[in-house]
Amino acid sequence: MSDPFELGLRGKVAIVTGAGSRSAGIGNGRAAAVLLARAGARVLAVDNDGDAAEATVQMASDAGGEAVAHVGDVTSEDDCSQMVRAALERWDRLDVLDNNVGIGSRGSVVDESRENWERVLSVNVISMTLTSKFAIPAMKAGGGGAIVNVASIAAMRPRGLTAYSTSKGAIIALTRAMAVDHGRDGIRVNCVAPGPVHTPMVEEWGLDDEARETRRQASVLGVEGTGWDVGNAVVFLASERARWITGQTLVVDGGVTLRSPERGTVGERPD
Numbered sequence: 001m002s003d004p005f006e007l008g009l010r011g012k013v014a015i016v017t018g019a020g021s022r023s024a025g026i027g028n029g030r031a032a033a034v035l036l037a038r039a040g041a042r043v044l045a046v047d048n049d050g051d052a053a054e055a056t057v058q059m060a061s062d063a064g065g066e067a068v069a070h071v072g073d074v075t076s077e078d079d080c081s082q083m084v085r086a087a088l089e090r091w092d093r094l095d096v097l098d099n100n101v102g103i104g105s106r107g108s109v110v111d112e113s114r115e116n117w118e119r120v121l122s123v124n125v126i127s128m129t130l131t132s133k134f135a136i137p138a139m140k141a142g143g144g145g146a147i148v149n150v151a152s153i154a155a156m157r158p159r160g161l162t163a164y165s166t167s168k169g170a171i172i173a174l175t176r177a178m179a180v181d182h183g184r185d186g187i188r189v190n191c192v193a194p195g196p197v198h199t200p201m202v203e204e205w206g207l208d209d210e211a212r213e214t215r216r217q218a219s220v221l222g223v224e225g226t227g228w229d230v231g232n233a234v235v236f237l238a239s240e241r242a243r244w245i246t247g248q249t250l251v252v253d254g255g256v257t258l259r260s261p262e263r264g265t266v267g268e269r270p271d
Contacts, residue, residue, distance in 0.1 A: 008240025010040030013087055014096035017074050017131060019045035020052025027199045028150060029100035030056045031231025037065025039235055041096060044087045046070045074101050074127035084134040094138040096238045099128040099149045105163045112163050124167035128174060136182055144186025146238045149175050150230070151193045153253050168193070172249050179247030188246040190237040195253025197225035219254030 014036045018029035026034075029047070037043045037060035045060070045067050047053040053069035060067035070086050072079040087094050102124045105116055128149055139145030154161050155168035175191040182189065196215045216224040233252045236242055251257060 003240075006240060007039050007235070008243075009036065009096075009235070009238065012041045012095035013044070013091040013093050014041045014098065014238065015044045015046060015083060015087055015094065015131070015135065016098040016100060017046045017072075017083075017127070018100035018102070019043075019056050020047030020049045021056065021199075022052070024055070025199065026227040026231075028194065028197070028227045028230040028234075029098070030059065031227035032098050032100060032148075032234040033067060033231075034060045034063055034065070035228070035231045035235045036096065036098070036238065037061075037067045038063040039239070040065070041238075042091050043067040044070050044083060044090075046072050046074070046083050048073050074099075074131055075122050077130050077133075080127075080130040081134045083131070084138055088138055093142045094135055095142065095145045097131060097135040097139075097145070097147045098234050098238070099131055099147065100234075101127055102150065102152075102167075103164075104161065106161055108160070108162050117163050120163040120167050121170070124164070125170045125174065128171065132178060136185070136187060139187050140182075140185040145188075146242070147178065147187065147189045148234045148237045149189070149191045150234070151175075151191050151249065153193050153195045153251060153257050155193060156251075157257055175249065176247045183246055188237075188242070190242070190245060190247065191249040192230060192233045192237065193249050193251045193253070194230045195219070195225060195251070195256040197227060197230060197252075199227050218256050220256070220258055221254045223254055225252065225254050 016033040019033040021027040021030045033043050033045045033056050045053045045056045050071045057067045057069045072083045105120045149171050151171040152168040154165045158165040179189040
């Protein structure tokens, strides 16, 4: 049995998708990449923005870790194959996959176009099936691994984001199905469902100080969440400390979902 006090990530190889960030700040993917590298994993930081991925690599290096940038589009089957191949060619193994890419959308089934439904589901759900399609055989060849899919509390508490909420609910169902399909191969699959954390994406929405304070107060802890909180959850689920956990969804929301929301409590954007 592995040491229960160790993360067991040193020397492991991880792919983090959406590892860049829209600015110099800390998004969920960037935080996960930096924290995995700091824990001793060798990280392939994948993003469709090469400069953003390189910035994450620099942060990982500054934290004493090892990471390499890789440009790829997770909605492309060929790109997903290539990112796994890049990890194998560089480090000869793959142990962790953090499926972090996602986009938002607002509107009901009456409002949303078919084109936007297909776009949201392609980016948020199909991308995870494509990355996993190529990552799982590589993990199986190495004796097992861990996959962490990032969903949202919007899957559990819909509020006018129908396509987005549906996609995030699908991620939770996908996580459970993959856990059953690949558990015998030594592959654990879990999910993180973040609440309204403050990230560079949120900053782009132009939330003023009052809206940001309202979001903070939505937490029963009265504390604003950040990308680091989500990243730490990813690291835990990827680590040996979670060796007997699979098919589960870890809600990281400061307790937001513990009480009924008031109008405008968590802003008007996806979590």
